[in-house]
Structures are given as C-alpha cells and as structure tokens.
Amino acid sequence: MNPAVQGLVISLGVMQVARKIPFEDPDVLLYTRIGYATVQVIVLGIYYFISMSIKKKNDQTVLKYVDAPNAMTQEPGQLVTTTVRDYDLSEVSKLLRSVYMGVAMMAFLHGYMKYTQPLFVQAIMGLKGLYDAKPVQVHLLGKKAEGELKRPWKAAGGMFGAAGGPQTDNAAITEAEKRVGGASKKDD
Template identity: 75%
Template sequence: MNPAVSNLVISLAVMQLARKIPFEDPEVLYYVRVGYVSMQILVLSVYYYISMTIKSKNDQTVLKYVEAPNPMSQEPGQLVNTTVRDYDLLETSKLLRSVYMGMAMMGFMHGYMKFTQPLFVQAIMAIKSLYDATPFKIHILGQKAEGDLKRPWKTAGGMFGAAGGPQTDNAAITEAEKRVGGTTSKKEE
C-alpha cells in the first residue's frame, strides 16, 4: 500500500480512537503527554543510532545520480557524486529534521492553541513513520539495499502515487556530466 494512503487510513483510525479518550481528565492528559514525549525520544534515539551505525560501517562506495529536477523550474537536475555513507547520513539527517519540525509544530499546537488530540495521533504516527523510513529498514531491520531500497532512494509518492526520484541511468548521468563539463570549460575561458 502507498505510504501516503496508509498514513491517512491510520491517522483517521487513530483520530476516531482519540475521540473516545477523555482528554479533560488531567491524569489522562498527563499520560498522553508522557506517551508523546516518549515516542519522540524513541524515534530520535533510533535515528541517532542509525547515524552511528552508518558512520561505523563507513561504506565509501561511490554513488552517482542526477537529482530529480524541481517541477517548478525548467532547469535539469544536478549531478551528485557522493558515497553511500554520506548519502545515508544526509537522508537520516533529513528524517531527524522532520521529527524536530513535527515536535515544534506540536509544541505550538498543544502549548499555545491547547489542542490535545494531535498529541495522541502524532505519538502513533511517529512509530509508523519510523517503520516506513528506508534507513531504518536497511540499518536496523537488516534488509538488503535492493529493489525499492536501492540507493538513491525514490521519494515517497503523494496520495495518487506520483513518486519522483533521482535518475540513475547512464544516459542521464552522462548528460549531466556533459552539462557540468560544459559550464566548467566556459568559466575557464
């Protein structure tokens, strides 16, 4: 199932369950807060552990690909020449940033606007998003980096499955190298 669709289905089910929870009770609210904070600490700890695992493996295999072009611009994608270690660390740091952003938004929604139901929903969704994360599948669950897990990873599709991603075919890489080589020679002149 598409991750965006499964996220929607799970969040709707959890929201229905959250309607039955008496958030007005201070003791229940306390436990929901503790649960939310515990889930965020767990997710952050796992991502930091994944970062340490990536650094300890120190896989220096060269990874070449062409970034997906921005759909809002006419410019082609840029050539990226990196290592598996650096790529995995970059993707894990993106996941960490998304957790921090979610925590900041939840802090605003709960602390300032006094919404309580999203705390419960986000505690559950944090575990779901951790399980869906590609670095988790490779470095924690031990799945091989083949098929859908082959680097560079494709971005998750939206609601209708329009997944975009980097180009790894030789023609795209060669074309990007020519563009980079062409702009370099122009600058040298």
C-alpha cells in the same frame, strides 16, 4: 497499498480512537503527554543509533545519480556524486529535521492552542514513520539495499503515486556529466 493512502487511513483511524479518549481528565492528559514525549525520544534515539552505525560501517562506495529537477524551474536535475556513507547520513539528517519540525508544531498546537488530540495521533504516526523510514529498514531491520530500498531512495509517492525521484540510469548520468563538463569549459 500506497504509503500516503496507508498513512491517511491509519491517521483517520487513530483520530476516531482519539475522539473516545477523555482528554479532560488530568491523568489521561498526563499519560498522553508522557507517551508522546517517549515516542519522540525513542525515534530520536533510533536515528542517533543509525547515524552511529552508518559512521561505523564507513561505506565509501561511490554513488552517482541525477537529482530530481525542481518543479518550479525549467532547469534539469544536478549531478550528485557522493558516497553511500554520506548519502545515508544526509537522509538520516532529513528525518531528524522532520522530527524536530513535528515537535515544534506540537509545541504550538498543544502548548499555545491547547489541542490535545494531535499529541495522541502524532505519537502513533511517529512510530509508523519510524518503521517506514528507509534508513531504518536498511540499517536497523537489516533489509538488503535492493529493489525499493536501492540507493538513491525515491521520495514516497503522493496520494496518487506520483513521485519524482533521482535518476540512476547511465544515460541521465552521462547527460548531466556533459552539462557539468560543458559549463566548466565555458568558464575557462
């Protein structure tokens, strides 16, 4: 099943369960808050552990790809040359930013707007997001970096499966190298 559809189905199911929970009860609300905070601490801890694991492995294998072009401009994608270590660390950094943004949104929704159902829903979805994260699958669960997990990782497809990801074929890399080389010759 498409991960976006799977996430939507799980989210809708969890929201139905959340409707049955009596959040007006102070004890239930307290346990929901503790559960949400615990999940966020676990997620942050696992991402920290993964980043330490990546730094310890220090995989200096060169990784070349053409980044996906910006949909808002006509410019082609940029050539990216990095190492597996740096690439994985940047992906974990993106995951950490998404956790921080989620916590900030929950602080607004629960702290200011007084909504309680999203705490429960986001606790469950945080665990699902952790399991679906590619760095977790490679570095924590020990899956091989091949197939769907081959670097560079493609962004998860939207509702209809349209995911524009980085290009790794030799023709795209060669074309991007020509553009970069031509641009530097023009500057001379």
